[in-house]
Amino acid sequence: MPELPEVETTRRGVEPHVVGRRIVELALHEPRLRWPVDRALPGRVAGARVTRAGRRAKYLLFELDSGATLMLHLGMSGSLRVLPADTPRRLHDHLDLVLDSGQALRFNDPRRFGSLHFLDGDPAAHPLLAKLAPEPFDPAFDADYLWRATRGRRVAIKQLVMNSHVVVGVGNIYASEALFRARIRPRRQARGLKRDEVARLVESIREVLAMAVEVGGTTLRDYVGADGNPGYFRQKLYVYERPGEPCRVCAQPVRHFVQGQRSTYWCAGCQR
């Protein structure tokens, strides 16, 4: 999926087109997403004005003047584009948020792992959001915090940083990339990390996510931003999806293995 940089790029891309606009209609073509979309949802949002386009973890949050919030997750293969509302639908276009500007936010998601929820009341109280860890750019996510979060944990550090109860927004690409930058082997037990390694990892996570946001995220297959353009961070990846290719730092071949049913990439020369 879209990880934090891709979701944030999408948020920034749609924001100027959606904030201040009234929702003419939510056309739901395919309610069978990660969770079945409430059939009554379109009726609840029609006519409302969008006051804010926010993000929490990998969820997009469209706040409405009714006080409610429309929550969209892009899943593994989803994208959200701004298009003229009369643009012909393509395969896997599941919903259109039609705006009074004549444009629409169109959600496309081949694998249908995305989701759409209507939140009445405080979004932070929703079960899917309530237990989420701090954002990586939140000052609360610092070396002290990750130090405490790693103590006593036998799980591999790569799996730990992908755990949304530890920190949000870090998915499979950026977990490998952050560990490379922090010079830490992905299979290390979290509890075995030294204090300075934990501090490096916090900085690496922040750095790699920030750099990816700057260039519109990473496009491997499906992902495009709100304008339909891919993200360009793929060119900056050190290890992800580069098995056997020379490490950009030490020239040793990049290694690959499967960890918790997810591909992990790393460099034996650079990472300890």
Add this chain to the structure above:
DNA sequence: ACGCCCTCCTGTTGGC
């Protein structure tokens, strides 16, 4: 609480 495994779904790729 923790760690591991499975699941949802479609599309693409690589091996035989």
Add this chain to the structure above:
DNA sequence: TGCCAACAGGAGGGCG
């Protein structure tokens, strides 16, 4: 060429 297994950016849920 066809067939089939493996794998793909997420993450909730169930189990021991």
